[in-house]
Amino acid sequence: QQQVRQSPQSLTVWEGETAILNCSYEDSTFDYFPWYWQFPRESPALLIAIRPVSNKKEDGRFTIFFNKREKKLSLHITDSQPGDSATYFCAASVTNTGKLTFGDGTVLTVKP
Amino acid sequence: NSKVIQTPRYLVKGQGQKAKMRCIPEKGHPVVFWYQQNKNNEFKFLINFQNQEVLQQIDMTEKRFSAECPSNSPCSLEIQSSEAGDSALYLCASSLGGQDTQYFGPGTRLLVL
Numbered sequence: 001q002q003q004v005r006q007s008p009q010s011l012t013v014w015e016g017e018t019a020i021l022n023c024s025y026e027d028s029t030f031d032y033f034p035w036y037w038q039f040p041r042e043s044p045a046l047l048i049a050i051r052p053v054s055n056k057k058e059d060g061r062f063t064i065f066f067n068k069r070e071k072k073l074s075l076h077i078t079d080s081q082p083g084d085s086a087t088y089f090c091a092a093s094v095t096n097t098g099k100l101t102f103g104d105g106t107v108l109t110v111k112p
Numbered sequence: 113n114s115k116v117i118q119t120p121r122y123l124v125k126g127q128g129q130k131a132k133m134r135c136i137p138e139k140g141h142p143v144v145f146w147y148q149q150n151k152n153n154e155f156k157f158l159i160n161f162q163n164q165e166v167l168q169q170i171d172m173t174e175k176r177f178s179a180e181c182p183s184n185s186p187c188s189l190e191i192q193s194s195e196a197g198d199s200a201l202y203l204c205a206s207s208l209g210g211q212d213t214q215y216f217g218p219g220t221r222l223l224v225l
Contacts, residue, residue: 032211038153043203043216087153095211097168098143102155 003027006090006103014111019077021106023090028071030092034100035064035075037086044089048075080110115139116217118204119186123222125194133220134186137206143167144187145214146179149201161187194224 005024013019023033034049050057050064050073057064061080066073077084090103117136125131137144146158159169161181169179176195181187191198201221205214 034213036216043201043219045216046213049213089153089155091155097160098207098209098211098214099145099157099160099168100147100155100205100214101157105153 002104003101004090004092004103006088006106008106009104010107010109012109012111013080015080015082017080019080019084019108019110021075021077021088021090021108022072023074023103024070024072025092026071027092027094027101029094030101031095032093033064033066033073034091034093035062036089036091036102038089038105039086047088077108080108082110082112084108085110116204116206116215118202118217118220120220121218123220125222125224127195127224128193129224130190130192131194131198131222131224132188132190133202133222134188135204135206135217136186137204138215141206141208141215143207143209143212144181145205145207146189147203147205149203149219151200155203158189191222194222196224198222199224 007022035047036044037047038044048059055066061078063076087105089105091100115138145160148156159179160167179189201219203219204217207214
């Protein structure tokens with residue numbers, strides 16, 4: 001059973017639109033949820049992260065909305081730019097191990 | 113920007129050969145993780161260390177894979193007898209602790225022919 005699921009697999013938006021990437025998880029002991037983005041031929045880089053004490057985390061154009069009861073979170077990218085085109089991974093971990101469990105990623109394409 | 117260093121960036125081995133890759137964690141980060149990312153972008157946790165001690169590892173790691181993080185030397189991940197299915201991007205990440213952000217190195221891309 002996959003512990004972290006992402007949808008959609010791929011998403012195309014026009015420049016200036018808001019992209020919404022979804023993530024859900026199974027393990028209620030997860031207490032840290034980072035989002036990483038990965039560009040072709042590069043390694044993942046941290047974009048933004050949230051802990052369950054909050055239901056929202058904002059950093060510029062990037063916002064995480066978190067629903068602990070439903071075990072769901074989403075990443076909203078407002079005013080999308082072509083440079084935002086990348087694969088986005090939702091991950092989750094438990095503090096005492098730190099081991100990250102990743103979703104399968106959403107490939108975002110922003111068309112100019 | 114991550115300051116985790118991984119070498120080599122690319123590694124080509126024949127089946128049955130040993131493959132060894134190294135990682136220097138970000139300065140001051142005592143926790144090191146190794147992940148495997150396959151061609152389908154799926155991540156698999158392999159092993160993690162706090163200083164020189166293994167915290168957690170998966171069964172696959174215990175059989176053909178070995179890893180260590182000696183003091184004052186780079187961490188390393190070695191595959192004793194490479195198989196075609198081991199072809200992947202091997203990512204090293206470091207952090208201050210279990211609850212802290214993991215920063216990834218550039219990865220070692222292994223191709224097993």
